[in-house]
Amino acid sequence: MKFELSILIFNLTIGWLLQRMVMPVLSARVIGWVVAVAMFVEISAIVMQAARGVPSHYNFMAVAIVLNTVALGWLCVISFGPQSQLPPAVVWGIRLGLILFLFSSFQGFQIVGHKGHTVGASDGGPGLPFLRWSTVAGDLRIAHFIGIHGIQMLPLLGFFVSRTDRQAGSGVVASAFAAIAALFFWALAQAWAGRPLLR
Numbered sequence: 001m002k003f004e005l006s007i008l009i010f011n012l013t014i015g016w017l018l019q020r021m022v023m024p025v026l027s028a029r030v031i032g033w034v035v036a037v038a039m040f041v042e043i044s045a046i047v048m049q050a051a052r053g054v055p056s057h058y059n060f061m062a063v064a065i066v067l068n069t070v071a072l073g074w075l076c077v078i079s080f081g082p083q084s085q086l087p088p089a090v091v092w093g094i095r096l097g098l099i100l101f102l103f104s105s106f107q108g109f110q111i112v113g114h115k116g117h118t119v120g121a122s123d124g125g126p127g128l129p130f131l132r133w134s135t136v137a138g139d140l141r142i143a144h145f146i147g148i149h150g151i152q153m154l155p156l157l158g159f160f161v162s163r164t165d166r167q168a169g170s171g172v173v174a175s176a177f178a179a180i181a182a183l184f185f186w187a188l189a190q191a192w193a194g195r196p197l198l199r
Contacts, residue, residue, distance in 0.1 A: 007043055009152065010151070031072075035068055039064070041063065041064040055116070079098055088170050089161050089172070093154035093156070096173065104144050104150070143184050157169075
């Protein structure tokens with residue numbers, strides 16, 4: 001359910017970006033299809049493994065992660081082109097949110113290489129309600145969550161800070177990016193040290 005909610009929000013976000021950013025029509029279509037197929041493969045693998053009552057097979061999901069990361073990298077490059085139809089704070093929110101997303105995608109490969117998300121214990125142990133982040137060991141999913149959702153947090157922040165002045169708010173967005181990036185790397189270091197967010 002967590003992945004389904006996350007992927008739903010992600011797909012809606014990418015759809016919104018593809019409709020509002022300036023880019024060639026072909027680029028928008030290719031990125032849209034690559035993301036859609038990659039997310040379908042990923043959620044299908046997760047649901048199939050859950051139905052079988054076994055942990056997710058991260059190596060199988062790596063193919064979808066690679067495709068999605070390449071598509072979002074392309075979108076990030078496009079975002080640094082002229083985007084004059086959006087307020088500058090929103091544009092910088094998109095750019096920096098995509099950079100955070102890419103950091104988190106590459107960090108996802110650590111989970112694949114580690115063959116699990118828990119450091120210092122086995123996956124599936126005691127965890128926080130709903131999120132299930134480990135309360136006894138390090139959990140690589142925490143940093144992943146922080147980075148992945150930067151793609152929603154920063155453009156939304158840009159939208160809110162530019163409502164009264166279209167040209168304002170880029171500095172606020174940049175500061176938020178720095179804070180979220182610092183939190184991402186702190187959570188990653190905590191996880192690799194085998195320390196839980198909360199015991």
